[in-house]
Amino acid sequence: MTNGRTHLDTTLSLDRIGKRYGDVVALRELTFDVRPGEIFGFVGSNGAGKTTAMRIAMGVLAADSGEVRIGDSPVDLSLRRRIGYMPEERGLYPKMKVGPQLTYLAQLHGLSASDARGAAQRWAHRLGVAERLGDPVQALSLGNQQRVQLAAALVHDPSVLILDEPFSGLDPVAVDVMSEVLAEKAATGVPVVFSSHQLDLVQRLCDRVAIIARGELRALGTVDELRDRGTTRIEIVAPQAPADWADRVPGVRVLGLSNGQTTVELAADADDQELLAAALRTGPVHRFAPRKPDLTELFREVVSA
CATH class of the missing domain: 3.30.70 (Alpha-Beta Plaits)
Known part of the structure; x- marks a missing residue:
């Protein structure tokens, strides 16, 4: 990687992931990887299994079968600390102020107090919410809450980014800012995977795309490869x-x-x-x-x- 870290394989791999809820098969032998420096789109209809797959990749849910790896190593607690995760449902504390919250989350991932404060300020500025650092999250518009949620995923300088519907609720200016940030992170060697129903954005931003339906991978490739088929x-x-x-x-x-x-x-x-x-x-x-x-x-x- 090019951001000063040691050169490690940060490929995110989902290998034959299976998940059932009773008689309902949520995921069936789901397999794909997201390579270092790649922006990877993960698309499907509501209920197709996207969020379940992302929660399993992050360790929020346990798979019934299969394995998630970063490089050659199965994802455990220490590796999960290297992942930046943005859930579809906002995972922030609504009554806590933005600045202290970002600082706290950065410290949970191992940053010192001073480094965490610096990172919180840096990402709040980059994402256009620096003037809201002293406000509670619940006082922000939905779009600004989404910006803070992305800052929370980035504040610890993750090696892998997993983002569930990151563009939901954003105005066009915020979409442009978030798109630029994802491209910047990918340019440093970070694998970026995000889900979205905004397929025009997926087509414009992503190096490769996976389409999932009823828990099964139906198509995988570059946008041009998929369009050719x-x-x-x-x-x-x-x-x-x-x-x-x-x-x-x-x-x-x-x-x-x-x-x-x-x-x-x-x-x-x-x-x-x-x-x-x-x-x-x-x-x-x-x-x-x-x-x-x-x-x-x-x-x-x-x-x-």
Whole structure:
């Protein structure tokens, strides 16, 4: 790592994690890793198992099977102190003032009193809540509480970051600040994993993405890799074409039609040249080009499959 620590493997690995609640399987053989310096997006519908997986990674919950490791070492109490964790439900003391609370949390992770105070002030300033250090958490807006929650995850200079819905409730300016902070931490070699329902942010920020559904890993890869595995889609701009022109082509499903632009999805055995010929029969074609699905579209495909 590049921040003065010894060079240790900080890869966060979830290896065949299983978890049941009675007859309900929350996680089934969940396996992935988050590499040093990587921003990793963990996405899924409500109830898919994201929060359960993150709580197990942090040690808040015990897995029924499998193992969580940092490098080659199973995560124990000493390694958990190296993790910065931001729960979805705010885990701060609402009546405690921001400054003393951040200082206290830093000390719990092993910092001296003076180092903890310095770190609390530094992160409060970086995240835009320095003027609120003397206020109780409950007096802050929800967005500022979220900023303080991130400061609490960062105040002890963690080797691994696990963040559950960190962008929830943030305004666009705060989203930009948090995005910059995560990129800065990753640039120092810290593996960063976060869950989010804001898939546009995941697509923009993440090096790799995992999609989970019903406790199972359904897709894993870079955003480009995941988009390449989606169904074939084509955008056609044919201003004179009637509304139903593409419906007549075998193996074609119309996804969108607006102002002469038609977006279609091709079945595996469909012929794109037959589609182009059909478009040309309607008049001039100004555009005929493949279009990769964005992460939101891919997510729908993977989860509904």
